[in-house]
Amino acid sequence: MDLDHTLRPAAERVKQSAVVSALIVAALWIIEALDVLTHHAIDAVASLKAWEVSDLWSIFTMPFAHYGWAHLEANSALLLPLGFVLALSGLAVLARVTFIVTCTSGLAAWLLSPPYTAVAGASGVVFGWLTYLIVRGFWTRRWPEVVVGLVLAVVYGSVLWGVLPQSTHVSWQGHLGGAIGGVLAAKLVSDRRASSG
Incomplete structure (x- = not known):
């Protein structure tokens, strides 16, 4: 067996996962810097306003906006390692997982928050990634x-x-909503992975 040939794809996947995770977090920090420079114009546009039907599209922009550096730092501390582990699966x-948890966390924030509350941040995605990674093994049966x-x-x-x-x-x-989405994604994405071999 050519050990180098066997290890190289794994090493490449680890490298790719590290780069992808770092780029996701770096993009959020760049967006926050632009938000500060524009006197929080990005927060005003990207945050989700609960119960406002015309603002439902903000479900997909909400994770990119944060209310200050401390808010972003707290999310980054989890996005970086969880994103790395998740990206190892491709x-x-x-x-797919990010799309599902973004939708469920955003819908829950929109529906369950007090009317017209502005919500922003990637924490729903964090909770979705975490629950997905915790429970997916129960669906895939991969030790x-x-x-x-x-x-x-x-x-x-x-x-x-x-x-x-x-x-x-x-x-x-x-x-x-993100946590529920993570469990849902574990079922849906795992089934898809199984059917594709």
Whole structure:
């Protein structure tokens, strides 16, 4: 067996995952810098306004806007490692899971938040990625994914308390929607992966 030939694809995937994860987070920091430079014009346009039907499209822009550097820093600390682990499954899986959790977290924030509340941030995506990675192994029956899920549950599981009602300045509604979306994505994306071999 040519060990170098066997390890090279794995090494390339790890490198690609690291780059993709870093680029996602870097893009959010660039957007926040532009938001500051434009006196928070991006927040005004990209944030989601609860119960406003005409603003439903903001479900897809909300994750890109953050209310300050501390808000972005908190999300980045989880987006970077979780994005890396998720990207190891391939860019198509990353895209599908992200689309599902973006929709569910945004819809939950729009529907469950007090009327006309402005919501922004990628934390719904964070919760979706985390729950997806924790539970996907139960759908795929692949022991490496089960192990990864258990490790992530131990390391980051306490984060999931954020789905419960708390401070009015935290969108637990978006967190809850993202977490539900992660479980849904684990079922849908895992089934697709199984059918494609």
